[in-house]
Amino acid sequence: MLPTIDEYPARYQYRFCPLDATLLVRGLVHDCERLYCPQCGWVWYPLPQIAATVIIEYQGGIVLAQRALPPDAGIWHLPIGHVEFGETPEAAAIREAAEETGLIVGDLRFLTYEVSPSYADPRMPYIVFGFVGCAIGGTLHPTAESTAVQVVPLADLPPLKWSSQQKTLAAYRAGG
Ligand SMILES: [Zn+2]
Numbered sequence: 397m398l399p400t401i402d403e404y405p406a407r408y409q410y411r412f413c414p415l416d417a418t419l420l421v422r423g424l425v426h427d428c429e430r431l432y433c434p435q436c437g438w439v440w441y442p443l444p445q446i447a448a449t450v451i452i453e454y455q456g457g458i459v460l461a462q463r464a465l466p467p468d469a470g471i472w473h474l475p476i477g478h479v480e481f482g483e484t485p486e487a488a489a490i491r492e493a494a495e496e497t498g499l500i501v502g503d504l505r506f507l508t509y510e511v512s513p514s515y516a517d518p519r520m521p522y523i524v525f526g527f528v529g530c531a532i533g534g535t536l537h538p539t540a541e542s543t544a545v546q547v548v549p550l551a552d553l554p555p556l557k558w559s560s561q562q563k564t565l566a567a568y569r570a571g572g
Contacts (some may be wrong), residue, residue: 398428399442405519408442444521445514448489449476449561451568452501453530457549461496461542467516472546472554474561476524485525493529496542500533508567510560526564 401409401422413420413433420431420440431440451474452459460472477492479485486504493501507526514520538544548554550569556562 446479450489451528457547462544499531501529502532504529524560
């Protein structure tokens, strides 16, 4: 069962057509009640958010970043972020790794994915792709998005808060 319009995340409950600013109305479109524009026919098909996370192998351990931004500011986590429009999950993982740790990551390999609600907004579904890669350049340092960074041996990694990262790490440990 797909969520009803009333169950959409607040940021998905659009009121006006993005193309011509007509007030949207509700109606059956492809067997589901959806918001659409009676003026131009634009239909709102809400999509999940897509993100990518990456285990970086570096100097005999795994790179962790300490999150600078809410939600969950201060936790230690694997690099992670949204896949931007026009970007592959692999490219997003490489970009986020650089933004959060300063390292250039290569030899990316897909491990697993998870579908789960956002911690910040339980009505927002996320699909998170999990990868492993190794540092092939750059320098490890804190960034605007990370107050600190560290390398931790795999056996000594602290518990990760986000379930997508727990699942990625489990797949990595299982040799996935
Ligand atoms: Zn319209």
